[in-house]
Amino acid sequence: MQSLTIRSQGILLALVLCLTTPTLVLAGTLEGTVVYRGAVPKLPTVDMNADPQCAARHDGTVTSSVLVLGSEANGGRTLGNVLVQITGRLPASPPASGTVVIDQVGCLYEPRLVGVQLGQSLEVRNSDGLMHNVHFLPKQNEEKNLAMPPFLKQVKVDFAKPEPAFPVKCDLHPWMKAWVAVLEHPYFATTGPDGVFRIEGVPAGTYTAAAWHEKLGRVESEVTVPADGSTTVNLVMSR
């Protein structure tokens, strides 16, 4: 009788521990560098003369940001404006929070590429204080065309569906172009000119790391993210 009571108490204690101990999340970090390999093309100059107010925001000539390269590294040059995301079987994602921002500076989008988790808002700012319009051209989501007169400092946009990167344009300034990808999970990052990406809190497991660039397409690599610590993968893109 006594042993039964002790056993019952043991079970009760185990149950209490189960209910009070937070679920242990085994998650690691995926990091690395994206590198461009191949001949570097001569990039076109952005002609802003159609709107002198835009041209006046720049000191010299503006080079197209269609290919943003950084330092020479790993046998190539580091590559910016790449979206790196994890694909594969992922457990339920934490809910989206915060806002992703694209600004309009000198009649250029800054940054040129963003990832948005489904449920996150995208805020488009108008630091220029010039007339713009923000024309979203998705295929899965609803097309939106928002006027941004000089006094309008920001607009917020929400997306209903996940969608691979789609273009955003300004109909007043045809050289203005940005890309927005809507993802179901938060396991993605975009690169700057240093080509570096870092995706934290990835549930441990084996996945595909997929890199996307607007001109260079897609590159994939299998990765195993550890339960603790990080794994490094370097991705090479070429024409």
Ligand SMILES: [Cu+2]
């Ligand atoms: Cu514009």
